[in-house]
Amino acid sequence: MSEFDAAAHDEFYKSLLGDFLGESEQLLVALNENLLQLDQWTRLPVEQRLQQSVDNLLRDLFRSSHSLKGLSNMLGLDEIEHLVYHIEKVFDAARKGKLDFDGKIVELLFEAIDRLSNLIDGLKDPDAPAVQYEELLDRMGQLLREAGTDTGDLSRPWHAEQVLRRIETQIAHALSGVEESPAERETSSETPRRNEPVFGATASVAVSRSDAPAPPARDVADDKPKVVMPKVVISGVTDAFDGLVDDADMSSRFIPIFIDEADLALDQLTNTLLESENGGSLSELRSLMVIAHRIKGAAASVGLTRSAKLAHFMEDLLQELVESEHTLSPDVADAMLKCIDGLRGHVAGLKQGVIPSDRFPELAAALDEARRKAAGDVSTPVVPAGEASAPRPEPSPRPPHDGPAMDVAEPPGIHMADETNLGDAAAAQPVDGHAEESMLVPISGALRRDVMAVAPIGIPLYVGVATFQSNLALVGLKAELLYEKLSNVGNVCYFDPPIERLDSIERLNCIRFGLATERPERQIHDALKTAGVVGSVVEALSAAVTGDASRIETARKDAAASGGVHHEANLAEDSVAAALSPERGAAVMVPPTAPSKSCSKDRGSRSVESTSKPTETLRVDVDRLDQLMNLAGRLVVSKARFAQISDLQRTILGNKRSSLALKNVLESLDRIAELENSGDHQGSFDADIGSISAQARRIHGQLDAIRREMESFHKMHNSINELEEAVQQLDRVADDIQKNVMETRMVPIGPLFTRFHRVVRDITRASNDKTVRLEIHGENTELDKRMIDELSDPLIHLVRNSADHGIEPSEDRVRSGKPAEGTITLDAFHRGNSVLIQISDDGRGLEPNRILDKAIEKGFINSRDAERMTPQQILNLIWLPGFSTAGQVTEVSGRGVGMDIVRSRVESLNGTVELDSTPGRGVTVTIKLPLTLAILPSLMVELGGDVFAMPMESVVEIVKVGSEDIATVHGKMTAQVRGRVVSLLHLDEVFQWRGTMASSDRSCPGQCTLVIVGDGEQEIGLVIDRVLGEEDVVIKSMAENYKNVPGISGASVLGSGRVSLILDLAAVIAMAAQPNQVPVLNA
Amino acid sequence: MPTFKREIKGREEHQREAAASIQLVSFRLANEEYGIEITKVQEIILPGDITRVPQTPDYIKGLINLRNMVIPIIDLRLRFGLPEAEQTADNRIMVINTRGKTVGMVVDAVSEVLRIAKDQIAPPPPTVAGLGREYLTGLVRLEHRLLILLDVDCLLSEEEKANMDAMEASV
Known part of the structure; x- marks a missing residue:
């Protein structure tokens, strides 16, 4: 038994596995979605295919499968790794143009990914049946051989040293692809600087990759060799950061993903590191490596490429140690801890809503230094000698700025590099005010008029044009981002092209916008400083326009001074336009990135101001939430108990008549006493009276005591009122707690819905006479997590029913005047205390007569019943177990079990399901669920x-x-x-x-x-x-x-x-x- | 992986030791005395307010709330076909954990906890352990009395089967 298998019994390994499951789920979703897009692409006519889009897709697919492979490798999940390795190879071949994608390959990959998710599901359920995938491996291998890719011996990559080496180089290639990707995503034309040996060391990276000697102890204790990570020599580490800049475009709402992961991972990293500081076992090093990898992934996924790079270096270093069976030297541990501190500081900054400056290059250099020392100690020269002695601009083992805290002052050189790479625009063309001006789109009079027409009154108004770099990829998204950024500054009252069309836009030269804001104009310029924007013009629309030049002059001065100019929109538009023209001087040309140092400060302040503080998230065990929910439930129960008790007490003590009665008795006794004192009586009668009044006095005394006690009852009565108030307060708090706990369990239904793209696609593929499109609405509607899980099956049944039975073949549709493509719509929305989920199609609808015939045939009803049934009752027949109107059982549906399963599932969630249909127009199924299950x-x-x-x-x-x-x-x-x-x-x-x-x-x-x-x-x-x-x-x-x-x-x-x-x-x-x-x- | 193996070995040894004797909780039902393995018994509670449930066999007395958990209560007398008895102060509910479920059983009285050696257990006479009574696993001869050994896992799984049949019959 290897040490790593032993670790499998470890709690830590379990938590890693949990992380793997979470992460792999996301990766699988991404794979499926991208593959779907690819599938659509293959079906386009050749002339419509955009090479660029498919390249992006393939790259994403490759990257996802690569990440998955890396993860499964580190956890020793050989089966998964084996399969995903093949998948990755196919994408790799396609990406390099060695493979022509067609429907068949997509189909094969779909199958492979399905199998993959089966394998991953198998990790959750130890009783799951074994997944057969060997045949798929053969088919993929075949495919790759046909494509002429050097497949080596794909079928048994686990024993041959030679294959291992090939894999190694493959991954080295792959990794280099991954490393470059952030830049690639931004620039279609690669920054030339990155390929130049800036400090004479970068070029050697490639050399060392291919020349790296095989790691000495690959076949460690484990008899199954692991696929080893490439030997990316950490040389010129500081240079590595030159080309990197955090993707400022990444919306801050994604940053929490990283914060969440990093907080946890950094803690784990520190702990494990401290435990293993005196050497550290192989498994500990592996753990460290996995964590570093996770940080890398998390950072890269949200565009924090600098953090990702640092984590990457850490991972590499650990990898090296693991491979060479070295222990963790104190120096290395020290450097690692410094890196962790650096990352931690970075994360802390992010939490404050700032993209802080970092000193990662120094940290990386220190790390490298420590590594080389360690390597030197045991004389395992990983770096070729010539390279190790390559000239370095920062040769010191401890960079001068290795201060105790995050210094604000960075080495100027680094900052420079940072700035020049802020956006690709800077690299793509010379930044020169005049050269730029020529290609900027100016603000036209018509634009000003348009903006004025829609502007809100009383807020300073700005009009602007931002020009994009030509042929910018994803320009629609960029425009959307600009819109979002501008919305943060103020009220975007005008935006051209319209925001809802941006999704579909492939080419865009510039955007025009009108913005009403009280904030200084500088913030608008800041917002426009986005990668891809080559220039922008913004001007203040001073509306105090009367043609009086001097007033305009003052207005402009005001604008310059405070950025706030009042505008009155009630002026004639023409005069506005005319009067504004002299003001064009106020328009400011803003090159988005200025290679001057003065700009760097500006940038710092921008990141402080414009990035909103992200919400922090926390991962919580679902069991714990259930427990909390249970407790909240108990609170509600005891709240009810309190309410009952206070009600009861009120009714018991509600009687106020007793004190009144007591008062009356006391009064009549008093009268008896008076009778005795009046004295107009005689004889023995006198004596009787005397004794009676003596009794009366005694009674009086007794009753007085009772009266006093009654008074305290009275006070109690008042205190019951207070109790009631307190109970009411408890009631409110309990309700709030319950509501909040419930909300923590709510997740959007979107991911569930998007899964059906695949279902619909498969059905469309299976039948060759119809096409179906899936429309999704309300994906942000939130439902209890458990409900979402339970709904999956019923929804699949319904969607399949619609696609299979509802939607007619294209020919029939066209004949009946409908579009050839059928539409299935999924919708979710809240109504009152319920959530409604609707599945509708525009197919043929349900034929009442066919339902009746079927029901009679199956003996559910007799023909006399049939005559008396209302249309709704007829439709309800469809929910009967064993009822199916489908003429034939098809591959996907028609066994007549679906509908009653749907119904019982929904009812088990305390929901109801209704069906509505118009013959010829389609069917709508409405599932109504309570907001919560509990x-x-x-x-x-x-x-x-x-x-x-x-x-x-x-x-x-x-x-x-x-x-x-x-x-x-x-x-x-x-x-x-x-x-x-x-x-x-x-x-x-x-x-x-x-x-x-x-x-x-x-x-x-x-x-x-x-x-x-x-x-x-x-x-x-x-x-x-x-x-x-x-x-x-x-x-x-x-x-x-x-x-x-x-x-x-x-x-x-x-x-x-x-x-x-x-x-x-x-x-x-x-x-x-x-x-x-x-x-x-x-x- | 030596440590791991040693652990397993230790457990086995422990089991062997424990296998020599078992601890029982004994209880009275009509004039007989039964025993249940103590590991199956979660706790013993006083009978309280039981909520009756429709469409269930007679011996299901209903549901109770055990610390915010709703558990069914089985009247063991009725379950064994014995006549229902008046409630007495000695009545107890034994809360049993079996196969992931928690179930309460009403018994006439709980007597004691005792440890017996495995070899004290004799197989039940064939006339008793006949058809459908696989839950009677043995007899323990004590000084002055006989203890009937009950396998609750078996009893309650039969219970489920019986329910199933009842359901089918009623549908």
């Missing part, structure tokens, strides 16, 4: 000593009916409720209770209380003894410790601690309608 607003009722909860969702109304309103119709009791006839149901009719024969008195003597419940179509009046009130009950599953019982959807704990049953009203209605048969139909 808490159910219910009506509490009492019946026969039992307390039941009825979901408020299904309660229509509560009525009292007299015996005169009740009649029997063919043996069934019915009641007249405001003109309509409602059939009555006593729960005992449908529920068989333990030990009783369900024959309790079912008549309604005198008055009885009915709760009218309905599931949309049908209504039924449940006879109850008493309504207890409304309560939010916490649902407990009965199946958790027992099993599900028909008619009962769960249990909940009452405030008193007793268990009450939650009625499944839809099932109860169904049971009542067909007491002895399939509980779906009603007569």
Whole structure:
């Protein structure tokens, strides 16, 4: 058993595996989505294919598979690595133009990626069946051989030294691709500087990659050799940062991804590093490597290329140590810790919403220095001698600026490099004000008019044009970004081209905008300083325009001084335009990147001002959230208990008459006493009276004591009021807690929806006579995480049904005047306390007659029933188990199990599902779900000593009916409720209770209380003894410790601690309608 | 990986030692005394308010709330086909953990916890352990009395089967 396998039993390994699962899921989604796009691309006519877009796609695909491979390698997941390695090879071949992509290859890759996700799923579930993928490997190998790619011996890459070396070089290539990618993404024309040996060392990197001696101990303890990472020699490390600049375009909302990951990873890194400082075992080094890799990935994914680079160096160094079986020398550990501190400082800065300056080059240099020292110690020269002695501009082991804290003052050289590379524009063309001016689009009079027309009143107004570099990739997105940035500065009242069209724009010369803001003009220029923008013109539209030149002059001065110029929009547009023309002088030419040092300060302040503070996120175990939810539920229960107690006390002490009565008694006793004192009586009678009054006095004294106690009761009464107030407060807090906890479990439905692109595509591919398009709306609608998980299957059924049965073949569609392409729409939105999910298609719809025929044929109904059924009832037949109208069972659907599964799944989530169809126009299925699973607003009722909860969702109304309103119709009791006839149901009719024969008195003597419940179509009046009130009950599953019982959807704990049953009203209605048969139909 | 192996070995040894004897919780039901392995028993509680549940067999008395967890209660007398008895102060609910579920069982009284050697257990007579009574796993002869050994896992899995049949019959 190798040491690494031992680590598999480790908690740490488990957490790594968790990270791997999370990360791989994202990568798989990315792979699938990009592959879908690629698929679409292959189906375009050749002349419409854009080589550039497919290159981007292939690069992304390659990168995703490469990352996945790296991850699986580090965790020793050989199967996954093996498969993904093949996938990567195919993308690599395609990317290098050795492979012509067509539908077949895409199909093969889809299959491979499916298999891959099966393998990854298998990690979560140890009982999952083994995944067969060998055949796919063969097919991919075949493909690569045909393409003439040097495949080597793909089928068994695990034993041959020679293959290993090939893989090594492959990855070296791949990595070089990855490293260059950030720059590539920005520039279509590569910055020439990057290829020049700036300090004479970069060029040697390539040499050392191919010449690197095979790592001495590749076949370590493990008999399966690992694919080793390339030997990127860390030389000229400081230069490596020259070409790198953090992708300032990356929207700050993505930064939290990095912060979240980095915080955790840096802590782990530090701890592991400190533990292993005295040497460190191989597995510890591996752990370190994995963490560094994670940081690299996280940083790169949000465009923090500088951080990524540093993490990359760290990873490389660790890799080297692992391979050469070296231990961690104190020097290396020291340098690593410094790097960690550097990254930590960087992260801290990011948390404040600043893109801080860093001193990564120094750190990298220190790291390199430490590495070389360590290497020198054990005489394993990894760097060829000539290279090691290559001249270095910063040869010192400790760069001069290795201060204790993050210095603000960076070495000027580095800063220079930083600035010149701020945007590709600077590199792409000489930055020269005059040369630029010629290609800038000026602000036209028409633009000014347009902007004035839509401008808000009373806010300083600016108009501007930003010109893009020609042939800029993703220009639409860039424009969108500019829009967003400008929106941060002020109110963008005018934007051309319109923002909603930007998505589809491939080519764009410039954007024109109008901006109303109180902020200084400088901020607008800052916002426009974006990679890809070669220049911009902004001018203040001073509206105090009357033609008076002097006033304009002052206005302009004001503008220059404060940036705030009031504008009045009620002036004639023409005069505005005319009057403004002399002001054009105020327009400022802003080269986006100035290679001057003066600009660097400016940039620093920009990053402070313009980047908004990102929200911090935290990863939490779902179990913990469940626990919290449970606790919140208990809080709600005890809140209810408090409310009950205070209610009870109020009713007990509510009687104020007693004190009044007491007062009266006391008064009458007083009168008796007076009677004695009056003295107009004689004889023995006197004595009697005397004794009576003596008694009376005694009673008086006793009663007085009672009165005093009554007074304290009075005070208690007041304190009950206070208690009630406190309970109400508790109520609010409990509700808030519950709401907030619930919100933490909410996730957007978007990812679930986008999965269906693939489903629809597969169906379209499988049938050759129709095309289907999927439209998605409301992807930001949030649902409980568990609901999203549970919804996946029902939605797949519905979408498949729509695509397979609903949408007609293109020919038929065209014949009936519809577009040839069918559309399936997925939509999600909130309504009241529910979430609605709609799946609609524009297909042929459901034919009532066909449904009836089928239902009769299958014996669900007879033809007499059929005649009496309403259209909605006919449609509802489709939910019956075993019902399918499809003429034939196709590969994807038609087995007649789908719809009732959909229904039962949705109902298990306490939801309802409705179907609506217009023949010839399509079908809409609406799934209605409660906002949360755990808490159910219910009506509490009492019946026969039992307390039941009825979901408020299904309660229509509560009525009292007299015996005169009740009649029997063919043996069934019915009641007249405001003109309509409602059939009555006593729960005992449908529920068989333990030990009783369900024959309790079912008549309604005198008055009885009915709760009218309905599931949309049908209504039924449940006879109850008493309504207890409304309560939010916490649902407990009965199946958790027992099993599900028909008619009962769960249990909940009452405030008193007793268990009450939650009625499944839809099932109860169904049971009542067909007491002895399939509980779906009603007569 | 020597440490790992040693660990396994240790556990095995421990099991062998433990295998020689077992600890039982004994309880009374009608005039008989039964024993359940103590590891299956989570706790013993006083019977409280039980909420009855429809469409369940007679021996399911209903549901109770055990520290915010809803668990079913089985009347073991009815489960074994014994006549239902008046409730007494000795009645207890034994809360059992079996196969991921928590279930309560009403018994007449809980007597004691005792340790017995494995070789004290004799197989049940064939007339008792016949059809459908696989949950009776043995007899323990104590000084003055007989203890019937009950396998709750088996009992409750049969319970599920019985439920299934009942459901099918009712549908």
